[in-house]
Amino acid sequence: MHVKSEWLLLILFTFTLFIVGWLGYKLADQQEQQVKMEQIHGSEQTLALLQQNLQAYINSYHQQLNKLIVIDEVKMMMDSNPLIDQVLVMDSDQNLVFPETSFARTHALGAQWLKYLPVGSSDQKSGRLNSGWFTWHNNQNSKYIYWMRADRILFVELNTSMLLAEFIRWLSVQPDITTERSYLAIKDNVGRTFYQWGNSELTRANIDIQKNLEPPFAGWSLRYQSDATILAASSKNLFILSWLGILLLISVITWLLYKARKKEQQETKHKLSFINKVSHELKTPLTNIRLYGELLERTLDIQDDSSMKSLQVINQESQRLSRLINNVLNFNQLEKNNLALNRVEKKFGSLWREAIEPFLLTFEKLGIVIDIQNEVDHKVSIDVDVFKQIMANLLSNIEKYANSSQQVQVLVKQKSEQQMSIIVQDQGPGIPEKQADKIFDPFYRLVDSLIQSSGTGMGLGIARDLARLHGGDLVLIDSTDGACFELTLEVFDG
Amino acid sequence: MKIKQILSVLAIHLTFTSGACDINDSCNQASALDFNVGMSSGQLLAGQSQKAYLNIDITGRPSLIKAKRPQANIAFVLDKSGSMSGHKMIQAKQALEMAVSRLNSQDIVSLVVYDDTAKVLWPAATLQSPSQFLKTVNTIYADGSTALFAGVTQGGYEVRKYLADNKVNRVVLLSDGIANVGPSEPHELAELGRAFGKQHISISTIGLGLGYNEDLMTQLAGYSDGNHYFVENADKLAKVFDSELGDVFSVVAQDIEININFKNGVKPIRILGKDDTLSGQQVVSKFNQIYGEQKRHLTLEIMVPPNAKDFQLAVADVAVKYHDVVNGIQSSHRDSVTVAFTDEAEKVEESQDSEVFANVISTQVNEVSKEVVRLRDQGDLEGATTLGRRNLELLEQEAERTDSPKLKAQIKKEQYLFDNIGSSNWNKARKQVREDQYATENQQTDSDGDQ
Known part of the structure; x- marks a missing residue:
């Protein structure tokens, strides 16, 4: 019994631990995935916004530069605007209108730039092709040229560094979307880092998004890297920590329960051990009392009716005491699993008489008639003491709790090839359905029965354990009138 | 190299005529800047197309009231x-x-x-x-x-x-x-x-x-x-x-814009010390500022068409706009440059302005000095040494001949470069040389000689 319940506790504990741990892991994993997804989504959105802003920023350039198609504007802006290095304006016949120069190199440059214009852009309907950018390589320098075609053709060569400076200035006022664990960089067309935010020494990144920029920054890219694992891991760690806390709590509670139970068991063991010892001490004198009492009743011819009655009472009570002591001793033996059966071949009829004899006088006084229907008349292989003990427990229960019965019906029959069945039906108050399960528990007594003075609460439990030891069982059968127990015993050799 | 060409030009003696003072600001004593505009030689040889130099000297006047600074x-x-x-x-x-x-x-x-x-x-x-x-x-x-x-x-x-x-x-x-x-x-x-x-x-x-x-x-x-x-x-x-x-x-003037309009077929070739090739008749050059007592010059190599003897040629009109920081006003200065023609080489030599000549030499030596560094960068130690020696010798010779303090001061720098071409600590020497070249080129006032 003890060992079993400890195992149960351990299994329960391990199972809970496993379930809680697994759930925790699952949740943490889910959370990590969620954090990562949120990060990716957030990053994508922010980058898209940045790109959108950049486009708006470049469009503002277009508007500014488009004004240069008017020559007076060019003259004014050339001097004051550090962004503009050179402007060429041509008429619809591709003749140079500005600057007014005969310098051959300027004309050659104009001819060269014309080649960069997309073919078919003269079509006024395809409005998209009326302006744009190209990169012109002069020695090692990349020059950004803006072109626009209306009734005239405009070319604006920008001061590359000033354009980049303006770009940097613009970037520096954009909100910094990075953290210690992310990095955002703009790479130029030769792959150099042009501008960066966040942690440039990020060693590993599980989010790596790259987007290309629009002209004039064609060939440039925006690269965002983030280490969401650290982020997720940190929240995961927190999560695992809290789960570990819960697990620890469960462990502590389990341990405390185990401790309490262990203590209780220890106490019970001590009590039982004490009772056992006392019972043993009581058994010897009681045996002598019974022996001499019964001898006296048989041998002495007592005429005195009252003395005879007194002697009978002494004998009955000592028998009862003997049963009690046997119960206690059996209980201990059963607990320790060292009760061995001592089967003998015996006719059931004589066995039955031996079993009920101690109760006959009491039942007679209580006005209870035992009505036995016996269908088994051949020999049975049975442990006499065990059988008598079981029956004594059943009958003494009737004496104690169902003493209002007029009749106790006993049906004895062969249940199967090996088992016999003894059904005992009384007419007492019966056992409430709710408590039907518990009556076999050791030391359990029906609440109602508290008014009864005697009884240890051990009887039915021991009776069932003994029946089981004898290859059978003791069960409560549904009954409308009083309590009805069925005892089965393995009594026939196969 | 170019030096030979320059020397050949400079060998021709010319007379020098200074541009007249503009009536507005530049002759005003309180003005922040002093101008000296003219040709490297006042006279050129008649009857031939030739290279010459137009020089504009601008000197910042010492700030009169020391406490009042920009x-x-x-x-x-x-x-x-x-x-x-x-x-x-x-x-x-x-x-x-x-x-x-x-x-x-x-x-x-x-x-x-x-x-x-x-x-x-x-x-x-x-x-x-x-x-x-x-x-x-x-x-x-x-x-x-x-x-x-x-x-x-x-x-x-x-x-x-x-x-x-x-x-x-x-x-x-x-x-x-x-x-x-x-x-x-x-x-x-x-x-x-x-x-x-x-x-x-x-x-x-x-x-x-x-x-x-x-x-x-x-x-x-x-x-x-x-x-x-x-x-x-x-x-x-x-x-x-x-x-x-x-x-x-000590800034006395800012945003100095020099506008030179060449006339009568005179063609600007380049501004000394700058790489850009010039085109057209007009040259615009700028200084961001001039410090008190700082002397800056703008020297242009020009091509003068052939002219007859005794002819007075109007070479260019010079207009300078600047912000006078001392007086807190926008100022300007106008000048016109003329040159006379002679058939006597002696007269050409006599008319030579040694200060302009020193400017030209200084700029040219500095350009060669940069070339020396470029050769050294390419690992051509021998070439760098030869060119460096030639450059130094020329500078010493011209410094002695013109007795120009400017050129004499430059000798020390060129000597340093020449001494360090083969130096094991070229990295450091190069930085010093670059600083020196920069100071010469930009007429930086303080050359601390931190060698």
């Missing part, structure tokens, strides 16, 4: 990359502290630092609380890479917030390393310098230690008309900052 609009741009840590950063902070102590509450100051990226630590504002500013300076710690381009950009934009004619608008960049984030080629920084120069913002560059790119730093400064300093030892930073502020405070 207001400064300065952005300090500090490299705070990892290599700046330790002693360099401590010295840089002390230099900033010294600089702030020289500025007053009328001056506009901003502070930009850069590592992986550039940050405006102190946005441009009048210096109301120097202690608060220094508190910010003290929070700087060195860390990260070198986003030099972004740093200079942010500094430039901070200055641009309060850009004004009557303020000295300047970015002071201190860096000890190679730019590794953003554009980092010298020509890219040169272009940035040019763009800021166009906005009348000068960028002075201070190269600290032996790890920076001197080509990048000199070009950045050169194209924006700022100063350049090579500071090997961080202990000298405060001195350099002091010198830089001295320049800033």
